[in-house]
Amino acid sequence: MTYSQTIAIDAMGGDFGPDVTVAGAAQALADIPGTKFLFFGDEAKIAPVLNRYPALKAVSGIVHTDKKISSTDKPSTAIRNSKDSSMRLAIEAVKDGKADSVVSAGNTGALMALSKMILKTLPGIERPAIASIMPTMGRPTVMLDLGANLECDANVLVQFAVLGTVYARVVMNIDNPTVGLLNVGTEDMKGHEEVRTAAAILSNVKLPGTYHGFIEGNDITKGTVNVVVTDGFTGNVALKTAEGVGKLASSFLKDAFKSSPLALLGYILSSGAMKKLKGKLDPAKYNGGMFLGLDGVAVKSHGGSNIEGTANAIRVAANLVHNGFNKRVAAEMAGVMGQAGFSKPSEAAQA
Amino acid sequence: MTYSQTIAIDAMGGDFGPDVTVAGAAQALADIPGTKFLFFGDEAKIAPVLNRYPALKAVSGIVHTDKKISSTDKPSTAIRNSKDSSMRLAIEAVKDGKADSVVSAGNTGALMALSKMILKTLPGIERPAIASIMPTMGRPTVMLDLGANLECDANVLVQFAVLGTVYARVVMNIDNPTVGLLNVGTEDMKGHEEVRTAAAILSNVKLPGTYHGFIEGNDITKGTVNVVVTDGFTGNVALKTAEGVGKLASSFLKDAFKSSPLALLGYILSSGAMKKLKGKLDPAKYNGGMFLGLDGVAVKSHGGSNIEGTANAIRVAANLVHNGFNKRVAAEMAGVMGQAGFSKPSEAAQA
Numbered sequence: 001m002t003y004s005q006t007i008a009i010d011a012m013g014g015d016f017g018p019d020v021t022v023a024g025a026a027q028a029l030a031d032i033p034g035t036k037f038l039f040f041g042d043e044a045k046i047a048p049v050l051n052r053y054p055a056l057k058a059v060s061g062i063v064h065t066d067k068k069i070s071s072t073d074k075p076s077t078a079i080r081n082s083k084d085s086s087m088r089l090a091i092e093a094v095k096d097g098k099a100d101s102v103v104s105a106g107n108t109g110a111l112m113a114l115s116k117m118i119l120k121t122l123p124g125i126e127r128p129a130i131a132s133i134m135p136t137m138g139r140p141t142v143m144l145d146l147g148a149n150l151e152c153d154a155n156v157l158v159q160f161a162v163l164g165t166v167y168a169r170v171v172m173n174i175d176n177p178t179v180g181l182l183n184v185g186t187e188d189m190k191g192h193e194e195v196r197t198a199a200a201i202l203s204n205v206k207l208p209g210t211y212h213g214f215i216e217g218n219d220i221t222k223g224t225v226n227v228v229v230t231d232g233f234t235g236n237v238a239l240k241t242a243e244g245v246g247k248l249a250s251s252f253l254k255d256a257f258k259s260s261p262l263a264l265l266g267y268i269l270s271s272g273a274m275k276k277l278k279g280k281l282d283p284a285k286y287n288g289g290m291f292l293g294l295d296g297v298a299v300k301s302h303g304g305s306n307i308e309g310t311a312n313a314i315r316v317a318a319n320l321v322h323n324g325f326n327k328r329v330a331a332e333m334a335g336v337m338g339q340a341g342f343s344k345p346s347e348a349a350q351a
Numbered sequence: 352m353t354y355s356q357t358i359a360i361d362a363m364g365g366d367f368g369p370d371v372t373v374a375g376a377a378q379a380l381a382d383i384p385g386t387k388f389l390f391f392g393d394e395a396k397i398a399p400v401l402n403r404y405p406a407l408k409a410v411s412g413i414v415h416t417d418k419k420i421s422s423t424d425k426p427s428t429a430i431r432n433s434k435d436s437s438m439r440l441a442i443e444a445v446k447d448g449k450a451d452s453v454v455s456a457g458n459t460g461a462l463m464a465l466s467k468m469i470l471k472t473l474p475g476i477e478r479p480a481i482a483s484i485m486p487t488m489g490r491p492t493v494m495l496d497l498g499a500n501l502e503c504d505a506n507v508l509v510q511f512a513v514l515g516t517v518y519a520r521v522v523m524n525i526d527n528p529t530v531g532l533l534n535v536g537t538e539d540m541k542g543h544e545e546v547r548t549a550a551a552i553l554s555n556v557k558l559p560g561t562y563h564g565f566i567e568g569n570d571i572t573k574g575t576v577n578v579v580v581t582d583g584f585t586g587n588v589a590l591k592t593a594e595g596v597g598k599l600a601s602s603f604l605k606d607a608f609k610s611s612p613l614a615l616l617g618y619i620l621s622s623g624a625m626k627k628l629k630g631k632l633d634p635a636k637y638n639g640g641m642f643l644g645l646d647g648v649a650v651k652s653h654g655g656s657n658i659e660g661t662a663n664a665i666r667v668a669a670n671l672v673h674n675g676f677n678k679r680v681a682a683e684m685a686g687v688m689g690q691a692g693f694s695k696p697s698e699a700a701q702a
Contacts, residue, residue: 137602147535184583187425217590217592218595220592221592221596230588232535233542233543237567237585240567241569241572242592243569244568244593245592246596246600253604256621262620263621266624270607270614273607
């Protein structure tokens with residue numbers, strides 16, 4: 001299959017700039033043949049790296065700008081000073097039809113705010129969500145929102161359920177994805193009003209998947225559902241708590257191996273397996289916070305991403321476009337809005 | 352030191368009843384000499400187990416009842432049918448001054464609702480919180496609320512900060528505990544209104560510790576602060592997510608060891624260290640969800656707790672009483688309420 005599409009890359013985003021963003025694109029290209037690239041940023045820094053990768057160079061263009069958004073700026077400051085920045089130009093390329101998607105490892109808040117402002121949301125979607133893939137005991141789960149919307153009413157949670165199930169279908173190839181609402185218990189009367197109302201709507205509307213019901217925090221990694229829906233405050237805390245526990249477990253493991261010469265010998269013998277374990281939990285594998293719900297595709301790569309992580313974020317963007325994610329979401333939302341359970345279709349329409 | 356106090360035990364609570372609740376008390380007794388016990392429940396089932404532990408039997412009484420609250424009942428149903436149940440009688444013993452604390456492995460919702468109804472809250476505390484101890488890279492952290500209050504306004508979050516810092520001081524012996532508010536970022540403008548208002552108050556009032564500022568999910572296990580304060584919805588999801596990731600890591604680790612004969616040999620050599628690691632992450636060690644803020648001490652033991660877990664919950668209750676936790680909270684809250692930053696002292700007073 002050929003990926004006939006163009007990806008706009010904010011080449012200056014992230015901690016390492018073109019050294020990683022360009023190299024990441026070179027690595028991704030092998031898996032997404034036919035893709036073209038537009039790199040936005042300082043040509044004097046991008047061109048030398050691009051010269052190292054002839055296959056990539058052959059399908060790439062550079063749009064020069066010497067402006068970039070700082071990763072430490074508040075979103076409001078970043079937006080005010082965003083004119084002609086590499087990030088903004090990359091997003092505008094999507095708006096203008098010069099690219100199909102944008103990938104940036106820059107300031108998350110600025111990327112979300114600018115993408116929302118410039119690209120707007122899909123019909124039926126009030127707010128875009130940040131989604132990511134979580135490792136589980138079974139197959140990976142897609143979870144959203146991870147911090148774009150701190151407070152979400154029931155309708156927004158329902159829209160997230162549609163975004164997540166369409167993602168599971170078209171990108172993860174899950175036939176009939178299950179979706180769960182994150183809560184403090186699984187019984188009907190548990191939780192605050194928003195999740196209870198969202199649950200009532202989800203039990204009624206026809207989703208592109210199956211509504212499973214409430215799930216609890218431990219269900220995320222159990223792999224109880226294919227799609228975990230929550231508000232951005234809870235999702236952000238859960239994601240970062242999970243990252244913290246992963247690090248704690250690996251630190252405890254290191255201590256255990258160091259605790260005796262016998263244990264150390266054991267470690268040496270099992271080091272191959274430990275490397276595989278590390279790979280299984282490697283953040284780079286799950287890199288790419290996707291902004292779902294925008295009228296355009298935007299993928300955030302971690303600021304500290306390596307080449308592998310960047311390549312993964314680019315593959316994610318390419319597959320969202322290739323699989324027609326946005327078209328499917330718009331079609332499904334049109335169906336959901338026509339159904340009785342969805343209580344405020346007029347407010348749900350794009351402002 | 353002598354623990355001159357009496358603990359009321361809901362002997363019928365939990366999955367195993369007296370076999371575990373009585374044996375747990377016997378194990379705890381060695382560490383809390385001088386403590387007396389009152390067991391509430393079916394005498395025909397309690398007495399034979401008690402006979403196995405003469406030292407415990409010598410300091411124990413049994414209050415017979417054949418009623419118990421089912422662990423699967425909704426709190427509302429449980430309360431309606433709670434009269435003369437082992438759980439309710441144990442709580443009433445605290446109210447009536449016959450015991451200093453109550454420990455139960457029964458229905459959490461019912462235990463919280465009945466404790467609140469019967470014991471009421473301490474002066475200055477509007478709502479009790481569920482607190483627990485979390486393992487971290489450094490010393491363990493106390494985290495609250497873990498599910499008693501799904502939505503918390505700023506004043507309630509401030510009260511939780513006082514409860515947590517007093518706990519860290521008098522039970523964990525931390526001289527000047529630091530307290531952090533769980534949020535989606537550490538900058539001042541991050542988060543929803545409740546956490547931002549709570550942060551403003553905490554920056555002003557004199558706490559029995561130091562207000563650190565906002566923290567993120569990964570700070571919990573990093574050990575950034577001694578006390579983590581959050582609303583019950585977020586805290587419950589974070590706690591259960593952490594438990595889930597711990598299980599996932601251990602499952603991945605098992606798979607890694609099984610992946611080759613060499614790795615398996617490595618496992619056998621390091622099995623002593625792995626056992627220690629397991630001990631470090633053993634939930635029994637951290638068992639005992641404390642209900643802080645009640646006018647009386649109530650500790651919830653996990654329903655599936657073993658003898659070790661039950662003994663730990665009993666030790667926690669004994670130390671809360673022994674160290675004068677409640678008196679100190681009341682004194683500190685009187686100070687906080689007199690300070691300018693705490694905006695609604697009248698509403699904060701106990702109803």
